[in-house]
Amino acid sequence: MDTLCQVSCFLTILFLTSKETFAFTCAITNKSEILPEREGSFTTITYLLNATKSSAFSGSTSLLYEVCVNNTLTVQCEFEWTEGYSHPSVEKWGPGDDVVCSYEPRYLDNSMVTWEIKISQLVSRSLSVMQLYLENRTHKTKKIIRRIHIDILYPPQVTSLTVDGQEVNGTHLINDSQKVNISCSFDKGNPPVAFSLVDNNGMELVRGSGPLTYSLLVDCEDDWPTVRCEGNGSEQNRSVSFHVTCPPKFSENSIKIVDFLELGNITLQVKAYTKEVDNCLLTPVPLEDNITITVSCKLTGHPPNLALSFSISRRINCIQGIWMLTLLNKRGSVTTMLNFTEESRSLITESKHPAQTPVKEILIGGTCGAVLIVVIAIIGIRAIKKVNENKRGKF
Numbered sequence: 001m002d003t004l005c006q007v008s009c010f011l012t013i014l015f016l017t018s019k020e021t022f023a024f025t026c027a028i029t030n031k032s033e034i035l036p037e038r039e040g041s042f043t044t045i046t047y048l049l050n051a052t053k054s055s056a057f058s059g060s061t062s063l064l065y066e067v068c069v070n071n072t073l074t075v076q077c078e079f080e081w082t083e084g085y086s087h088p089s090v091e092k093w094g095p096g097d098d099v100v101c102s103y104e105p106r107y108l109d110n111s112m113v114t115w116e117i118k119i120s121q122l123v124s125r126s127l128s129v130m131q132l133y134l135e136n137r138t139h140k141t142k143k144i145i146r147r148i149h150i151d152i153l154y155p156p157q158v159t160s161l162t163v164d165g166q167e168v169n170g171t172h173l174i175n176d177s178q179k180v181n182i183s184c185s186f187d188k189g190n191p192p193v194a195f196s197l198v199d200n201n202g203m204e205l206v207r208g209s210g211p212l213t214y215s216l217l218v219d220c221e222d223d224w225p226t227v228r229c230e231g232n233g234s235e236q237n238r239s240v241s242f243h244v245t246c247p248p249k250f251s252e253n254s255i256k257i258v259d260f261l262e263l264g265n266i267t268l269q270v271k272a273y274t275k276e277v278d279n280c281l282l283t284p285v286p287l288e289d290n291i292t293i294t295v296s297c298k299l300t301g302h303p304p305n306l307a308l309s310f311s312i313s314r315r316i317n318c319i320q321g322i323w324m325l326t327l328l329n330k331r332g333s334v335t336t337m338l339n340f341t342e343e344s345r346s347l348i349t350e351s352k353h354p355a356q357t358p359v360k361e362i363l364i365g366g367t368c369g370a371v372l373i374v375v376i377a378i379i380g381i382r383a384i385k386k387v388n389e390n391k392r393g394k395f
Contacts, residue, residue: 049115129147157234170240172241180218183212199228225241258340272304297309
């Protein structure tokens with residue numbers, strides 16, 4: 001019983017395989033010649049046909065070129081020899097520029113000639129068989145002289161990437177703690193390759209030769225993932241980055257020390273799903289006299305990694321010590337601490353008295369000049385002494 005079942009299964013598989021081959025090759029199963037060709041290229045086949053100069057064939061004879069495209073056999077061109085004529089006539093049946101048919105005579109001697117038949121064919125994925133055959137209409141005979149099965153080579157590519165059934169490419173907004181289902185469909189190519197879903201770090205989430213699916217859940221506190229569907233040698237991979245609709249978050253938790261040079265352009269790194277800002281507020285710590293300063297700030301960059309920038313007028317002398325910065329958007333707010341040091345305040349004060357700098361420069365310049373005069377005087381005295389000593393030595 002088991003043996004009978006095994007035989008039955010084998011025959012069923014064999015029948016299905018044969019049926020699939022039969023269906024896409026116009027019922028032509030004899031694969032005497034297989035030619036691998038890349039999709040989109042032109043392939044050229046030739047055939048040498050010998051004949052006499054006086055008469056190529058007896059009666060009306062044609063050499064026909066036909067192809068199997070989308071499981072349908074069609075004649076693309078015909079080379080016809082008529083009795084009494086040594087040269088054939090060429091008639092092209094195929095539409096467009098997918099096929100180019102030509103011939104060239106090669107004279108071997110005074111009585112024999114060889115015709116070089118040349119066919120150039122555009123390779124498409126629907127092409128499966130190319131064949132040449134001789135047909136004699138007078139004697140009603142047909143002879144296949146060359147048959148080629150085409151093995152189309154084409155690269156793999158992703159055809160669809162969806163999140164919860166919605167086509168995506170780039171970014172996708174989700175809510176906090178929302179579970180999503182990612183699906184990827186692809187063409188495996190020829191030769192076929194396997195595809196994978198991988199995360200930001202290149203870690204493989206799932207792999208297979210058929211459609212891939214994967215589920216994930218993202219919280220506001222997580223690293224927001226990017227999932228990529230890719231295959232080895234694929235000419236088109238696709239990815240989706242998830243942005244979670246959360247309140248903004250400052251990238252650093254430590255207190256930022258702000259000095260004088262930064263007051264005109266203070267920059268902080270922020271994680272947020274949008275560049276929209278509702279408000280930016282500065283309040284002293286501890287809170288004194290309900291002081292709150294509204295500052296104009298903006299977010300730049302590409303979500304989720306953004307840069308928050310704002311400036312503080314140097315005329316505001318009350319800014320010193322620890323202050324709390326509050327950033328608000330539609331989903332909530334986040335705070336961070338800024339330390340405006342006493343050095344910043346003293347620099348602001350010094351900047352109001354620029355006239356002191358030239359005085360210091362004059363004093364330094366005068367001192368350097370006096371030192372230079374003293375050095376020159378010492379050198380001169382030593383030179384005079386040396387001259388006097390030389391004069392005494394002569395006497």
